[in-house]
Amino acid sequence: MIKPDAVENGHIGAILEKITAAGFKIVAMKYTQLSVRDAQEFYAIHKERPFFGELVEFMTRGPIVSAILEKENAVEDFRALIGATNPAEAAEGTVRKMFAKDIAENAIHGSDSDENAAIESAFHFSGREIF
Ligand code: CMP
Secondary structure, three states, X not given: OEOHHXXXXXXXXXXXXXXXXXXXXXXXXXXXXXXXXXXXXXXXXXXOOOOHHHHHHHHHOOOEEEEEEEOOOHHHHHHXXXXXXXXXXXXXXXXXXXXXXXXXXXXXXXXXXXXXXXXXXXXXXXXXXXX
């Protein structure tokens, strides 16, 4: 997901360019907005964290771009491309270093395992939206 902060700041095009230049193939994509219930479900694993309320509020405040990406070693390579959760700790040239404000409004989300990538893909897309 390209998160609401990055969308608001006009970074969709630049982020997609970095993603495709890094060799990822976009097999599904949509411009959409999460409801509160959607965000609570998507981030259910974080529901006991102190930042959960703030996270749901942030993720629902405006549109996002969600996408499914394909590549060899996609999860690890995408996490390298986007950088650390906290942009202050993200490597130079990563998406979060370039476009994120802080640990909460961090521009982009990437799945942390193949298993979660499958779950998160099914959350955003139906079978006939995946190519
Ligand atoms: P993401 O990679 O999408 O996974 C969980 C999200 O919670 C994370 O990016 C941030 O947007 C948010 N997050 C993680 N840690 C914190 C924190 N300490 N304070 C506020 N938000 C956080």
